[in-house]
Amino acid sequence: MTTFTDAPSSHFRSEGDINTTDAREQWNRGLQHARTDELLARDSQVFLHQAMSTPCLDALVGAKGIYIEDAQGKQYMDFHGNNVHQLGHGHPAVIDAIQTQLQQLPFAPRRFTHSTAIECAEKLTQICGGNLDRVLFAPGGTSVIGMALKLARHVTKNYKVVSLWDSFHGASLDAISVGGEACFREGMGPLMAGVERIPPAVSYRGALPSPDGSDVHYADYLEYVIEKEGGVGAFIAEAVRNTDVQVPSKAYWKRVREICDKYNVMLIIDDIPNGMGRCGEWFTYQAYDIEPDILCIGKGFGGGVVPIAAMVTQDKYNTAAKVSLGHYTHEKSPLGCAAALxxxxxxxxxxxxxxxxxxxxxxxxxxxxxxxxxxxxxxVRGIGLLWGVELVCDPITKQRAFDEAEAVLYQCLNNGLSFKVSQGNVIQLSPPLIITREQLTEALTLFENAIKKVSKDFNYV
Known part of the structure; x- marks a missing residue:
């Protein structure tokens, strides 16, 4: 039988938490709760095992506001939430809207429309502003990435795509084709042809560091690849890298927009994890004063209750009437649209x-x-309520502090604070937008206490 330890070691230090180390096993042993042990064992027996999702951390029985609650009755402040929890968990207004919609129109077959979907799409174009005024809905973020790639091919007649190393755009075959994390592509064989990857604009440990700390030259590399490769139809990226929180400069994105315009390359912004207010604007591109050709949103769009995502583009690209870009069963989900609205x-x-x-x-x-x-x-780097704290063994060499990051994670979990660890050493803090200042202060106190303890345990001065 396949065990969790059969996973390749390359999966350990990747986008997600580290689930197969001695520290995780020690955490599991420390749960010491019959109901939790039973649920974790049953989960292990019935679900396919996969990197970054198994073994499970704990078993939940409740989620409300900024808190999740496990089978022992312990509450955790949720500073992870898979980025769906902008309004926290189970927001009353979202629940009420869904319940009302259930009584009126629970499902709409394709080829039919309804007022909730239309109002939701109209409202979405309103908050996007600018020229983003055409919408397609889908059941999830990965699906809208596929739709965006198809639309870019149709519009430009070019199938090649440039993306960023270390990027994540979903786990389907087309999404991992343009994604930049090898752990998703390992053993998958041939993927979508025509994808070229370039280094992301990383300020702290970038592949192409600049003496003055600027990052515009990373955009210049995009132009170099477009010129050399030819036939590029799209550049896809998150405006702000979510998982390990990379925040490029405005100058970088201004340059990217100029390059895409110069070469008729469609700019696809993946705002699936960061959209709906996390950066302090509705969408991250608005914080950079640019506009994409295609915007992809999801996750928190459905209020943390109903899965729904959207592709938003410009009217001039409304040219694919004879192509099924999406064609999903729940394309205009009344429940999803009610939750999003x-x-x-x-x-x-x-x-x-x-x-x-x-x-x-x-x-x-x-x-x-x-x-x-x-x-x-x-x-330390961030925007809005998305922050990354990178832990290192040495400030000069910037050696990643893997074990220390794990120790901070479990210390915080023990004290009621849950978050994500990315790249093995970056603490990602993304609380619900509804969090009060008192709650935020409490969470940061718990975090600092954990940093202080781990610093002492590992002999940092």
Missing amino acids: ATINEIEQQALLPKVRQDAQFMQRELERMQQTYALIGD
């Missing part, structure tokens, strides 16, 4: 965008103070 309305009514911008200043101040205090913290 309620989510947009709540973010507006609660004025969460300016709140996020204020919270960002607080988080930056507190995390940078910690960086000055603890040698273990090599870099």
